Amino acid sequence: MKFTSIEKPASRLKSRMKAFELFFLTLVLTLTISVSARADDALKARVGVLKLSSSAPVFIAQDKGYFRDAGLDIDLKFFDAAQPIAVATTSGDVDIGVTAFTAGLYNLAGKGTLKVIGGMSRAKAGYPLIGYFASNKAYANGLKTPKDLAGKRVAVTQIGSSFHYSLGLLADRDGFRLSDIRVVPLQSLSNVAAALKGETVDAALLPVSAARKLMDDGGAKLLGWVGDETPWQVGAVFASPRTLEKKALVTKFLAAIARADREYHDVILAAVAGGKAPINDKTRPLLEIIAKYTNLPLEQVVGNCAYIDPEGRLDVKNVAHQIAWLQGEGFVDKGVTVDAIIAKDFVKPD
Amino acid sequence: MLDRAGEKSQALQAGGDNLRKVAFRGGGFSPKTSRYAGLLALAVVIVLWQAAGSLSLVNPIFLPSPLAIARAIVQLASSGALWQHLAYSMMRIGTGWLLGTVAGIIVGFAIGLSTLARSVGITFISALFPIPKIALLPLLILWLGIGEEPKIATIALGVFFSTAISVYSGVDAVPRNLIRMAQSFNVPFLTIVRRVVWPGALPSILAGFRITASIALLLVVSAEMIGAEYGIGAFVLQAGNLMQTDQLLAGVVILSLFGLLVGWLISRLEKRLLHWR
Numbered sequence: 001m002k003f004t005s006i007e008k009p010a011s012r013l014k015s016r017m018k019a020f021e022l023f024f025l026t027l028v029l030t031l032t033i034s035v036s037a038r039a040d041d042a043l044k045a046r047v048g049v050l051k052l053s054s055s056a057p058v059f060i061a062q063d064k065g066y067f068r069d070a071g072l073d074i075d076l077k078f079f080d081a082a083q084p085i086a087v088a089t090t091s092g093d094v095d096i097g098v099t100a101f102t103a104g105l106y107n108l109a110g111k112g113t114l115k116v117i118g119g120m121s122r123a124k125a126g127y128p129l130i131g132y133f134a135s136n137k138a139y140a141n142g143l144k145t146p147k148d149l150a151g152k153r154v155a156v157t158q159i160g161s162s163f164h165y166s167l168g169l170l171a172d173r174d175g176f177r178l179s180d181i182r183v184v185p186l187q188s189l190s191n192v193a194a195a196l197k198g199e200t201v202d203a204a205l206l207p208v209s210a211a212r213k214l215m216d217d218g219g220a221k222l223l224g225w226v227g228d229e230t231p232w233q234v235g236a237v238f239a240s241p242r243t244l245e246k247k248a249l250v251t252k253f254l255a256a257i258a259r260a261d262r263e264y265h266d267v268i269l270a271a272v273a274g275g276k277a278p279i280n281d282k283t284r285p286l287l288e289i290i291a292k293y294t295n296l297p298l299e300q301v302v303g304n305c306a307y308i309d310p311e312g313r314l315d316v317k318n319v320a321h322q323i324a325w326l327q328g329e330g331f332v333d334k335g336v337t338v339d340a341i342i343a344k345d346f347v348k349p350d
Numbered sequence: 351m352l353d354r355a356g357e358k359s360q361a362l363q364a365g366g367d368n369l370r371k372v373a374f375r376g377g378g379f380s381p382k383t384s385r386y387a388g389l390l391a392l393a394v395v396i397v398l399w400q401a402a403g404s405l406s407l408v409n410p411i412f413l414p415s416p417l418a419i420a421r422a423i424v425q426l427a428s429s430g431a432l433w434q435h436l437a438y439s440m441m442r443i444g445t446g447w448l449l450g451t452v453a454g455i456i457v458g459f460a461i462g463l464s465t466l467a468r469s470v471g472i473t474f475i476s477a478l479f480p481i482p483k484i485a486l487l488p489l490l491i492l493w494l495g496i497g498e499e500p501k502i503a504t505i506a507l508g509v510f511f512s513t514a515i516s517v518y519s520g521v522d523a524v525p526r527n528l529i530r531m532a533q534s535f536n537v538p539f540l541t542i543v544r545r546v547v548w549p550g551a552l553p554s555i556l557a558g559f560r561i562t563a564s565i566a567l568l569l570v571v572s573a574e575m576i577g578a579e580y581g582i583g584a585f586v587l588q589a590g591n592l593m594q595t596d597q598l599l600a601g602v603v604i605l606s607l608f609g610l611l612v613g614w615l616i617s618r619l620e621k622r623l624l625h626w627r
Contacts, residue, residue, distance in 0.1 A: 090411060104593035111411055158591040184496060184577035187587060194488035200495035331592050
């Protein structure tokens with residue numbers, strides 16, 4: 001009896017000390033790990049992009065190591081739609097986002113959860129990006145040009161999307177009211193394509209990447225490209241306020257992107273003729289990179305080359321117009337201004 | 351019998367010194383719903399939620415405060431859009447639910463009563479039930495266009511499978527001896543179905559209604575993905591597209607109020623139809 005009563009506390013003390021030691025060791029280890037991680041964090045970023053050629057410079061910069069050259073550690077996160085990238089930037093799941101402007105993005109930016117830091121794809125004459133498409137039936141019944149869209153049922157993915165705004169621009173230019181068009185939101189590209197193919201809508205706006213198959217199969221007729229009718233700034237690079245505090249990171253990121261923008265412009269865009277880039281010794285390496293990241297065959301990539309400013313500039317005036325238009329339609333909260341959502345230190349205006 | 355029972359109890363009383371007295375324990379579990387406790391819990395949650403919003407503990411984009419949601423609902427109601435949205439959604443939910451339920455009851459009874467229907471039906475239901483209706487949207491658009499038909503079909507499909515399953519398991523659960531007795535008395539088939547099987551299966555059919563009514567409400571959002579201009583689902587989708595989270599939650603609150611109303615209606619229906627229980 002005596003023996004055990006003496007021994008027990010001693011062993012308990014021992015085990016307690018061991019536990020304490022272990023705890024302390026873990027603490028020290030975690031601290032060192034987190035400190036070393038923090039040192040890396042300064043130049044580390046998760047970038048949200050779509051698997052579309054409208055983000056080509058991001059793929060080129062990643063694949064050719066331009067980010068690495070700038071000392072950056074960039075992790076690309078792929079998304080299926082534009083809006084979730086803006087939401088992920090707000091929630092902190094990605095640090096930098098590259099995608100199209102949408103009403104949702106402006107509403108988030110208006111609440112201060114993200115700011116635009118640079119330009120990306122543009123709808124520009126000669127470069128296919130977003131197209132107006134007619135169903136075969138509507139085409140046979142005389143819907144031959146974008147002008148004829150007045151009074152028709154036109155499918156778009158979402159209310160306040162790039163496609164909806166493109167339609168608004170067309171209405172303004174051709175002097176009809178958007179309310180003359182019956183805009184049908186179908187939520188996803190596959191739904192829009194199905195409606196067009198099934199001839200249940202007269203027309204639809206689709207990105208070239210989603211429409212290519214439909215055009216080739218004869219499921220729809222191309223009426224024209226938005227870039228030829230009403231050019232505008234479709235895509236942008238944006239970042240969360242927390243990322244913007246890391247000035248070095250953002251500056252280096254934008255410089256690496258600009259380097260890729262320039263290369264993409266000079267090598268591929270300069271060679272585009274008739275909406276297609278030629279495949280030759282010069283263009284092939286870059287086209288192959290785009291093909292790799294977009295999971296498309298080379299023959300399709302050449303027809304999907306969106307225009308991107310060689311210096312990564314942003315058409316600020318058009319952005320202001322987008323906001324005003326979306327506010328006029330009631331899709332963006334009043335009080336959102338272009339000055340408030342653009343990070344002036346980083347954006348190079350047109 | 352009585353005498354013997356009396357003897358026994360006397361014998362027990364005689365040996366009573368050795369017996370322990372035990373308080374009555376077999377009360378069973380009988381949870382009762384107290385209306386006030388439920389409301390109070392709800393009120394506490396809402397007050398805490400509002401407090402978190404007012405003290406800016408949470409970002410209003412991630413979780414709009416109850417006041418902001420209430421404001422969005424009032425705005426929607428005063429602009430008159432709410433009634434339009436509700437009217438369209440109720441039409442779709444009502445028609446879809448009715449179609450799905452009628453078809454489900456017919457198929458469910460067939461499976462419960464006929465060998466052929468059972469062997470074929472159960473296979474098809476098991477194969478088709480787990481298909482997410484949302485994945486079929488492009489096909490539904492190709493088949494039925496973008497009018498009301500595919501929207502109603504989406505809801506009807508969702509309702510149909512659940513109803514069919516709850517109906518045939520209800521039919522299976524009808525006491526066999528009741529059916530056998532009716533058959534022995536040479537009661538015609540249709541009368542057995544009407545007088546024995548139907549009332550016997552009714553409790554589980556009504557329990558199925560509770561589930562299918564919720565399924566119909568769940569599916570109205572998917573259904574209204576198909577080019578709907580009006581409807582609570584279309585409103586929720588648009589609010590999501592535009593990242594107007596207060597409006598989004600306003601739509602969700604309206605849907606859940608709608609769910610409460612439907613639940614209450616079904617309780618009334620159960621009380622009326624199952625008073626014999």
